[in-house]
Amino acid sequence: MRIFGNSWYNIDININRVFSKGRLMNKVRRVERMVAMTKLLVDSPQKLISLNYFCDFFGMAKSTVSEDLTCVRQSMEHFQLGTLETVAGVAGGVRFIPHRKGEQANEILRDVQQRLREPDRIIPGGFIYMSDILYDWHVMTRLGEIIMTRFVDRNPDYILTVETKGIPLAVMVARAFNKPLVIARRDSKVTEGSAISINYVTGSSGRIQTMTLTKRAIPQNAKVLIIDDFMKAGGTAKGLTELVHEMNGKVVGTGVLVATAEPNPKLINDYESLFTFHGIDESTNEIHIEPVFDTIDR
DSSP states (O other): OOOSSSSTHHHHHHHHHHHHTTSSGGGOOHHHHHHHHHHHHHTSTTOOBOHHHHHHHHTOOHHHHHHHHHHHHHHHHHTTSOEEEEEOSTTOEEEEEOOOOHHHHHHHHHHHHHHHTOGGGEETTTEEOOHHHHTOHHHHHHHHHHHHHHHGGGOOSEEEEETTTTHHHHHHHHHHHTOOEEEEBSSOOGGGOSEEEEEEEOTTTOOEEEEEEETTSSOTTOEEEEEEEEESSSHHHHHHHHHHHHTTOEEEEEEEEEEESOSSSOSOSSEEEEEEEEEEETTTTEEEEEEOOOOTTO
16 A cells, blocks of 8 residues: 555655644644554554654654653553553664453453353354354454463464464454464465475364465464464364474464363363363253453463
8 A cells, every 4th residue: 555655654754744844743732642652552562663753753852752651651551551661772662562461351351251151152062152252353352462461471473373263363462462473274275385284183073184384474493372262172273383393483382262171181281271161051051161360460
């Protein structure tokens, strides 16, 4: 998309030119400047933005920008909306970290739990219908931020999932990390060039399935976080892990929306789920699903 010139970068240039000429900045109040500053930070989670950028953007001195950022940080932390991380040095700046932890994260999980417990979600075969939740961007954004918070110390380079229902959650996790999303396919596509394919056995049904990934998707030695919507025995996650190993990458963890309580143990060990599904009481139509609550000091 081309706007105001050759790229999106030119938007900032043109805005800065307007501000530098004093046409708008003298009329902008501090509260308006802080709202714009917050918008820029929240729209680019985990992205390091230099103080010079804000100085040029708003036409203000560094001392003024620093004071504004301090107020934004205090407000975000007070209302548990995330935090601002400051990086010192010439190449430093500030980045927005969309943390969702503690009681705030637990409240989100409770709300989703209530939706997952609705009796009309029961599907023959002992499953529950989740598609409406998986494609609810409001919910997925918050769950993605919870998963990001739980895996933030793993510092992944890529977020990996397999088509199709795991994609919405993986997109939101990738956005929260500000990392590329990679999607493995069930079959190869000529348009994606050479690919690596593996056969794996599903842990739940014992069927042999295939998944493929283009060779250009993940470079060697890349750290990969696997995301999936549902885990029963862990066969899909194990297949994705083997696929990453074939590409000489390293799996740093697996995040799952819902994992069943049985079988236990799974085919993989290093995973975290947001919910544990214990089964359905057919006599009462009760769905037994419990959140994996966040610890306050996580």
